Amino acid sequence: MAEETVPMKQEKMKKGSHDTGKIAGLLVLFTVLALLIIAPIYALFVASWKPGEELLQYGLNLNPEFSHWGLSNYKLLFFGDHDYWIWFRNSLILTVITVLLTLLVSAFVAYGFSAYEFKGRNFLFVIVLAIMSVPFEVIMLPLYQQMSDWGLMDNYAAIVLPFLAHASTIFFFRQYLLGMPKSLIEAGRIDGCTEYGIFFKLIMPIMKPAFAAMAILNGMNSWNNYMWPLLVIRSSEKYTLTLGLNTLINPYGDNYSLLIVGAFFSIIPIFILFVAFQKYFIEGMTAGAVKG
C-alpha cells in the first residue's frame, strides 16, 4: 500500500500545495474526533482525583481544578475497607477460566467443521450462523429459569457453561482453519497420530494467532460482562467487578469516591492488554466483517 506508481507521484508534486491543505484538514477533523472520544475518559480520570461528594453534587466535567486534587480516592481503593479487590479477583478468575475453556472447546469444534466432510455438517453450520444472529436476551429468561431448576443459581458454572462452544468464536476459528494445508492432517495420520492427536499436537500449535485474537475478544467480553451475571449471581462475595461497581451507585452514603476510582481502575487491565496486543484486538473484533 505504501508503494505508489510513478504517474501518481508526479501528479502529487504538481498539486503539492493543494495536498498540504488536505493533510491539515484531515488532521483537524480526526483530532477533533479523537478529543470527543477521549473527553469522557479524561473526565473520569480527572474525577478520580477529586472528592466523591463533588461528583455526586456536580456531575462530571472536564475542569481539572487541581486545587481539589488529593490521593484520598486512591488511598481508599488500595487500603480502604471494601470489597473491590474481591470483585476484581472474581472477575479475573472468571475471565481466565472462561477464556481458556471457551478457546479450547470452540477450537475443538471448529476443527471438526473444517477438517472433515460428514453428514449434517452444513446443517450444523447453519445453526452456528443462526445463533450468531439471535440476541442472547431472547433466551435469557428461559435460560435463567432452567439454571434455577438445575440448582446452578449463584454458581459460576451457570455463567461459563452456556458459552463454552461459542458460536462466533467457532466461526472465526473455522475461517482460520479453512486456510490450513490438508497435507498436515495426512502427514499426522501417516506418523500414526490419532484423529484427536492431530488436533492437539499438530493443529493447535499453528492456531496461535487465531487464539490470540479470540482470547482478547472473549477476555474483554467476559471482563465487561454484566447482563447475565446480574441475573445469575446472588451473593455479594461472588460479585464480579461490573456487578460490584454497580452496587456502589446508590444515593446513600459516600460510595462515589470508590465508584469513580474503581471504575477508572477497572479499565486498566484491558487497556494494558490492548496496548500490548493491539493488532489481535482489532483482528478479533473485525473478524467476519470482510467476508461475512
Added chain:
Amino acid sequence: MKKLFYSQKAAPYVFVLPFVLTVLLFWIGPVFKGILLSFQDTMKNQWVGLSNYQRIMGDRIFWIAVKNSVKYTFFTLLLLIPFPMLFAVLLNSHLMKRPNLFKSIYFLPALTSVVVAGTVFRLMFGESDQALMNQLIGLFGAAPIKWLKRGDTGFFALLLLCCWRWTGVNIMYFLAGIQSIPQELYEAADIDGASKWQQFRQITIPLVKPTTIYVLTISIYAGLSMFLESFMLWKGNNSPNYIGMTIVGYLYRQGIEKRAMGYACAVGIVLLILVMVVNLIQLKVNGTFDSEEA
C-alpha cells in the same frame, strides 16, 4: 467401542459434540421452554393459551418500549454506518498522518464496560450547571437542562453514549473492508480521471457491501435488544415516563422485577420474531440470498 471412537468416521461427530450439546441444552432447550412458558401464567401455574400475546397487543407500555427500541435502532443505523464508513475512507487516505495512533484512540471506548461508560455518561448529563453537558450549552448562554428527565434530551444522551462506544469499532470494520479492495481499481480510476467522490461512490461503496451488510446486521440485532445502556443511564429500569424503556427492559421488568415469567417470555418471543423479520428483510433487500444462489 474404543476403535470406533478413534475411527475417521466417528471423529468429526466427537469434535462437534460439544457444540451440539451446548446448542441443545442452552439454546434450543431455552427457546422451546420460552415458547411453552409464553402460553402459561407462571404465577398461577396454568396454561392460558394465547392470552399473554393478546395482552401484549393491548399493552401500552410494551408499545412505548417497541417505539423506543425501533427509534433507537433507526438512529444508530443512520449515524453509525455512513459516518464510520466515511471516516474509514479518509483514515485510509495516503494523505493521513499517523493513522494508527488515531485508530487506537478511536478504539478505546470499546474497552470500557457498559457499567463504566453508562455511569460516566449519566454524570456528564447531570442536572447541575457544573455537569459537562450543561457547561457546554452554558457556553451558548443556555440555562441548565435536566437532560435525563425529558424524552428528547434523554434519547439524545442514549444515542450519544451509543455513538461514543461504537463509532471507533465500526471504523475498524470498514477499514478492514476497504483494505481488502484491490488498489489497482483506484489507480485505474485515477488514470481515467475519476474524482475521489466518484471513486468513493463507484468503487468503495459497492465493494465494501459485505462489510456494510455485516455492520447493518449486528447493529439491528444490538439496537433492538438494547437494554443495559438505558439501565445504567437511568440508574435502573425506571426512567421517568418510560423514556428509556426498551423491549428488553420491559422483558426484564416483567420477568425479573415482577416475576411474570410467562408474560416476559411472550415478550421475548415477539422480540425474536421482530429481529428475525427485520434482518430477513434487510438481507433480502441487500440481495444477500441472490449472491449465494448464484
